[in-house]
Amino acid sequence: MLTLLKGIQNRFPTVHIAAVSICGVILSITLLLLPSAEVSATKDTSLTTERPTQNAVQKELIEQSAERIHNDLVLNISGSESAFTPLVPAANKNTTQIKATLPTNNPTxxxxxxxxxxxxxxxxxxxxxxxxxxxxxxxxxxxxxxxxxxxxxxxxxxxxxxxxxxxxxxxxxxxxxxxxxxxxxxxxxxxxxxxxxxxxxxxRTPDTHERYIEGVINNSLFVDAEHAGLSNNMIMRFAAIFGWDVDFSQGIRQGDRFRVIYNEQFLDGKKIKDGHIVAAQFVNNGETFTAIRYTDSDGSSRYYTPDGHSMRKAFLRMPVDFARISSGFNLSRKHPVLNRIRAHKGVDYAASTGTPIKASGDGKIIWKGTKGGYGRAIIIQHGSNITTLYAHMSKYNSKLQQGSRVKQGQVIGYVGKSGLATGPHLHYEFRVNGAHKNPMTVKFPQASPVAKRELVAFQAVSDQMQAQLETYSTIKYARAE
Ligand SMILES: [Zn+2]
The missing domain is CATH 3.10.450.350 (Nuclear Transport Factor 2; Chain: A,)
Incomplete structure (x- = not known):
């Protein structure tokens, strides 16, 4: 039920914990985007001397944009959006910039x-x-x-x-x-x-230009998308949109492809900033993922698949069936074994030994093993900013290892009382950006499909954006077999 880590965190002031959490997020995103050292070493040894500098620069850029990305994408997306506008056909080159025909009414x-x-x-x-x-x-x-x-x-x-x-x-x-x-x-x-x-x-209202960028993966998303002309900030946004489906650190292949249409804002002919990604696509190992940004009539914007499903995945509220909560999320609980006040940063589900424990969401196992007071534990990473932890297991699903992808509802192990536990139960934690949340009340990332009343409007946008992705596409991709 407890770890040393938790004890240490308790002694830090809140601000410090927030800073640490952001660092953790940055680190995980950095890992997502940078090619592994192993691949780099075997691919091109001549780059070895340059790489630390390059990585340092990348890391710095990522740090600059990480927090903004989180506000914009990983948390709920909201805000107003300009209407989609018809576009002229793309010019025949890799990177195409099209001036939108939005009327601008700028008092000067x-x-x-x-x-x-x-x-x-x-x-x-x-x-x-x-x-x-x-x-x-x-x-x-x-x-x-x-x-x-x-x-x-x-x-x-x-x-x-x-x-x-x-x-x-x-x-x-x-x-x-x-x-x-x-x-x-x-x-x-x-x-x-x-x-x-x-x-x-x-x-003043900025002029919005739409920009199209596409490319093929030879190295990593970061390297190849940057080479194609995407800013670090846009690469982060792109990765956040597809991070639920695509494992950008381990799961991408040479020949994978990306396309993105996004807005840029200009004032007096000078670019002032990047706007939103309005449509994007990633072809991963032959499977195509497409994301369409849609702003509903309430003004909130989200990314959906072309047929209106959320790009995000819901979480199961409870990872065990037929269990009762024996101890809730409580920051000033008296620990039953240690007999002193120690925050209980998770929920305990009492169930008999051997009861299946399910992954609460799609993700990747980043820890499988004994972990102090947690006993046999599994930690799953979901997207870029959420982790779930399952403790006190009697045994694991033997087919799963650290690094395995798991689907929501998949059995990852079985209830037990390993570690610091008085009886068989699952101790379950839900962390957002490293901070513990009450799994029973935390607001899960948006996973609802497009609302029924929005479907007609959404479908029009979706069809148009898909057509644009096709129209813009200029690369005749070589198949990577
Ligand atoms: Zn517990």
Missing amino acids: ISTYETPDENWVSYTVQKNDNLTSLFLRAGLNATDVYNISQATLEGKELNQIYPGEALAFLIEGSVLKKLKYEVNPLRTIVIQLLGSDYVVNAIE
């Missing part, structure tokens, strides 16, 4: 300024505040007061950071206009109208 700063105006811009320095910046611009305390009053309610100037700039239009000694670019999509303009300062926020 020019509404508020004319070419002959004499704006002066001041960059916020470390230790600057509004007053110091205003004084540098030749203004006085009254101006600071007036602007502060004007922005009191909206708090538009409450947070200015070093490196940002405030632009002033001063005529005589009167501050006529003030401009603050919060980010490329949002600018605050304050202008004197009569005797009052009026605050306006100017929001």
